[in-house]
Amino acid sequence: MSDAMDAVTRDDHDAAPASTAVAVGDRAALHRGAPPGEPLLAATDLVAGYLPGVDILNGCNLVLHPGELVGIIGPNGAGKSTLLKSLFGLVPVRSGSVTLGGEAITNLRADHLVRRGVGFVPQTNNVFPSLTIEENLQMGAYQAPRKFNERFEFVADLFPTLGERRKQRAGSLSGGERQMVAMARALMMEPTVLLLDEPSAGLSPVKQDETFLRTRRINKAGVSVVIVEQNARRALQICDRGYVLDQGRNAYSGPGRDLMHDPKVIQLYLGTLATDVESAARRPDEKGTPPTGA
Ligand SMILES: Nc1ncnc2c1ncn2[C@@H]1O[C@H](COP(=O)(O)OP(=O)(O)O)[C@@H](O)[C@H]1O
Numbered sequence: 628m629s630d631a632m633d634a635v636t637r638d639d640h641d642a643a644p645a646s647t648a649v650a651v652g653d654r655a656a657l658h659r660g661a662p663p664g665e666p667l668l669a670a671t672d673l674v675a676g677y678l679p680g681v682d683i684l685n686g687c688n689l690v691l692h693p694g695e696l697v698g699i700i701g702p703n704g705a706g707k708s709t710l711l712k713s714l715f716g717l718v719p720v721r722s723g724s725v726t727l728g729g730e731a732i733t734n735l736r737a738d739h740l741v742r743r744g745v746g747f748v749p750q751t752n753n754v755f756p757s758l759t760i761e762e763n764l765q766m767g768a769y770q771a772p773r774k775f776n777e778r779f780e781f782v783a784d785l786f787p788t789l790g791e792r793r794k795q796r797a798g799s800l801s802g803g804e805r806q807m808v809a810m811a812r813a814l815m816m817e818p819t820v821l822l823l824d825e826p827s828a829g830l831s832p833v834k835q836d837e838t839f840l841r842t843r844r845i846n847k848a849g850v851s852v853v854i855v856e857q858n859a860r861r862a863l864q865i866c867d868r869g870y871v872l873d874q875g876r877n878a879y880s881g882p883g884r885d886l887m888h889d890p891k892v893i894q895l896y897l898g899t900l901a902t903d904v905e906s907a908a909r910r911p912d913e914k915g916t917p918p919t920g921a
């Protein structure tokens with residue numbers, strides 16, 4: 628069972644007709660590698676879309692257990708952002724369910740979800756450019772203004788730059804700094820679950836790395852995280868588990884490391900020339916050669 632292929636779930640990737648939800652005989656396999664116990668957040672067979680009659684999610688499943696950092700990867704247009712938005716009440720769920728701590732939260736409004744401990748950082752337009760850093764963070768805490776000072780201290784510890792430059796307008800910040808403001812704003816309400824949509828998009832490799840490290844730190848601080856990432860390989864390196872979405876349904880899932888080394892996942896979603904930094908360091912002679920998964 629140590630073969631990576633055994634550890635990665637393939638969920639009817641090629642054969643499923645458009646109208647079927649994820650065809651999984653073994654539901655447990657869909658969330659392989661998840662810790663025992665009740666998930667904190669669970670999406671079951673989600674069908675969702677923007678326009679009447681057009682489903683973008685065709686039966687998506689995801690669980691997030693307390694303390695986990697879970698990644699969602701997949702090609703452009705796969706429905707990754709739509710999945711996050713449907714978890715956060717921003718895209719109508721047509722069938723299926725979302726639960727938080729065992730309670731149904733399907734189609735609940737975003738502000739209610741924030742109050743229940745869910746934070747969301749959208750992919751774009753995630754700061755108010757004309758407001759200062761501090762004002763952006765106040766917007767994040769508007770439902771609990773008395774918490775502001777305590778939470779400001781918490782986020783300023785994670786992102787010292789924000790504390791030092793609290794009076795600076797967000798519009799004048801670099802992309803990486805704006806991303807920090809967006810994450811910090813979502814953290815102001817002390818979420819138990821943080822949904823991050825491509826936090827590294829548009830950043831330099833160094834800034835991307837900082838974003839991943841910070842995400843890890845937020846997770847270590849006790850926040851359970853779902854992160855959507857285009858930088859799939861890097862995301863899988865920091866994630867406990869990953870889900871590959873394709874055409875609005877689960878294609879593969881499993882522990883991050885297993886997905887990263889699975890030949891099918893590499894071929895279809897990670898690119899044959901992309902080499903895992905860690906395995907390259909271990910086996911410098913194999914640079915550029917995709918791991919075999921054996
Ligand atoms: N606001 C919208 N209205 C209509 N269709 C949309 C909207 N946003 C995204 N879509 C469509 O939903 C599909 C999935 O998009 P998205 O979830 O953004 O993919 P990903 O984040 O995986 O790149 C795409 O076909 C896209 O065109």
Ligand SMILES: [Mg+2]
Pocket residue numbers: 707708709750825
């Ligand atoms: Mg997206």
